Amino acid sequence: MPEAAIDEQIRSLRQAFDAAFATPAQSPASDLVQLLVVRAGGQPHAVRIIDLVKVEACPSLVALPLQHPAFLGLGAVRGRATAVYALTLLLGLAEPPTGHRWLLLGQARIGVAVTAISGSLHVRPEALARPPGMAGPPLVAFGAGHCPVIDLPALLLPLGQAPARRAPSPE
Numbered sequence: 001m002p003e004a005a006i007d008e009q010i011r012s013l014r015q016a017f018d019a020a021f022a023t024p025a026q027s028p029a030s031d032l033v034q035l036l037v038v039r040a041g042g043q044p045h046a047v048r049i050i051d052l053v054k055v056e057a058c059p060s061l062v063a064l065p066l067q068h069p070a071f072l073g074l075g076a077v078r079g080r081a082t083a084v085y086a087l088t089l090l091l092g093l094a095e096p097p098t099g100h101r102w103l104l105l106g107q108a109r110i111g112v113a114v115t116a117i118s119g120s121l122h123v124r125p126e127a128l129a130r131p132p133g134m135a136g137p138p139l140v141a142f143g144a145g146h147c148p149v150i151d152l153p154a155l156l157l158p159l160g161q162a163p164a165r166r167a168p169s170p171e
Helices: 003-022 152-160
Strands: 033-040 043-048 054-057 071-077 080-086 102-105 110-114 116-123 139-142 145-150
Touching: 033 102, 033 110, 043 139, 071 102, 071 110, 080 102, 110 152, 116 139
Parallel strands: 043 145, 080 110
Antiparallel strands: 033 043, 033 116, 054 102, 071 080, 102 110, 139 145
């Protein structure tokens, strides 16, 4: 091999080596936030997959009197009674006339009913941005726009707490 060709190959290898350090480090796939995009109230919303125990088809529900306006009823999920709430009503959105098709199961046998699953996303943590100058959930790019990322554990926390019991009055 001629000496000029060797010099050219060495120069090419040096440039490739230097260029590898000039580009930003890519985070491994394990650092990505995995999101499930669902539809509720006719709008997309994202939920962190790590916050879900499982996703099931929404079972038939038995209505029960309960004070919470988002409570839809009890459903049997794998033989266990599960309290089911409408995501739209938990978020304060108008409920569309369509039925609930999917159930997102969180902790403490609480399910959140949604109308559809639109897809999944794998994004870097920095891609979850809060609206500038506004309070509210982080937003993630989805389709032609953005959708809010719902903090499911925080949303379900007050629902999983048993009501405080009063001590019996002495009589």
